[in-house]
Amino acid sequence: MPELPEVETIARGLDRRVRGEVIASVWLGEKPEPLKSPAAEIASTLERKRIERVRRVGKHIVFDLESVGARPPSAAKRKAAQPPRKAQWIVHLGMTGRMLVCPADTEIAKHTHAIAHLASGRELRFVDPRRFGRLSVVPQADFAAAGAEPLEVDLPRFLELFRGRKTPIKSALLNQNLLSGVGNIYADEALFRAGIRPKRQAATLTREQLTKLHQALKHVLKEAVALGGSSVSDYVDADGEEGFFQLRHRVYGREGEPCLVCKKPIKRVVIAGRSSHYCSQCQK
DNA sequence: ACTATTTCCTGGATGC
DNA sequence: TGCATCCAGGAAATAG
Numbered sequence: 001m002p003e004l005p006e007v008e009t010i011a012r013g014l015d016r017r018v019r020g021e022v023i024a025s026v027w028l029g030e031k032p033e034p035l036k037s038p039a040a041e042i043a044s045t046l047e048r049k050r051i052e053r054v055r056r057v058g059k060h061i062v063f064d065l066e067s068v069g070a071r072p073p074s075a076a077k078r079k080a081a082q083p084p085r086k087a088q089w090i091v092h093l094g095m096t097g098r099m100l101v102c103p104a105d106t107e108i109a110k111h112t113h114a115i116a117h118l119a120s121g122r123e124l125r126f127v128d129p130r131r132f133g134r135l136s137v138v139p140q141a142d143f144a145a146a147g148a149e150p151l152e153v154d155l156p157r158f159l160e161l162f163r164g165r166k167t168p169i170k171s172a173l174l175n176q177n178l179l180s181g182v183g184n185i186y187a188d189e190a191l192f193r194a195g196i197r198p199k200r201q202a203a204t205l206t207r208e209q210l211t212k213l214h215q216a217l218k219h220v221l222k223e224a225v226a227l228g229g230s231s232v233s234d235y236v237d238a239d240g241e242e243g244f245f246q247l248r249h250r251v252y253g254r255e256g257e258p259c260l261v262c263k264k265p266i267k268r269v270v271i272a273g274r275s276s277h278y279c280s281q282c283q284k
Numbered sequence: 285a286c287t288a289t290t291t292c293c294t295g296g297a298t299g300c
Numbered sequence: 301t302g303c304a305t306c307c308a309g310g311a312a313a314t315a316g
Contacts, residue, residue: 130309
């Protein structure tokens with residue numbers, strides 16, 4: 001389940017492997033579900049573009065693109081409607097989405113929904129069994145996440161995010177319109193490190209508690225990025241390498257196991273349809 | 285304007 | 301072994 005650290009790891013790997021490559025042509029699968037933009041628009045936007053850079057915004061992978069096609073032959077034509085020279089390809093991996101870079105003769109995996117044929121002969125493939133992932137294009141280069149970047153948000157803005165919110169703090173952390181990039185694992189891990197129960201109403205948290213949460217969230221995300229993310233289920237990065245942050249999980253996926261601080265069994269409750277793990281002794 | 289719930293989707297785990 | 305059922309969850313859609 002790719003969250004900020006996993007997407008960051010994948011985006012860095014993709015940047016290293018396909019930066020500077022030109023997308024020659026694009027194949028899109030039959031089923032339209034993973035396509036947020038119309039297929040024809042995706043294809044026409046991606047083709048004959050150079051990948052200038054690959055980076056992460058929230059949980060999205062952003063490909064910054066620039067046209068490489070022949071210049072218009074005349075000034076008159078240049079004035080006519082030209083496709084934008086700059087554009088962005090936005091990929092959301094959902095739960096099970098993967099971006100593979102491989103030689104063209106590599107066998108096409110089941111659930112392959114999109115293939116970008118690169119001028120070098122290699123291919124960039126989007127594979128997503130559960131089809132929660134989404135592909136879209138931004139004709140200009142102005143994609144922005146809805147919420148704040150967790151690694152950049154300062155304390156005053158962080159405090160402001162939760163003011164007056166009656167929803168459980170866990171739900172608020174998962175709300176991408178508030179913070180972009182936090183998912184189930186890192187919400188649970190940050191709340192444990194901050195000593196806050198996931199069901200606590202966001203608005204009832206003290207300034208001191210939110211300050212602690214602000215620090216805990218940044219700390220846990222940075223540590224996870226440094227370790228290449230958490231490999232649970234089948235997550236691997238762009239090179240097929242697993243992350244190691246799952247070895248540092250203190251509550252996520254540890255229901256019934258002893259708290260690493262106080263030895264009390266870790267509890268699991270469902271909040272907004274999501275498993276939430278916490279220690280009833282250490283978190284209040 | 286918020287908040288809570290439902291829905292989408294498939295593979296792996298579980299139970300009989 | 302086989303078959304049915306449940307579960308995982310990001311985020312959009314829907315309901316309240």
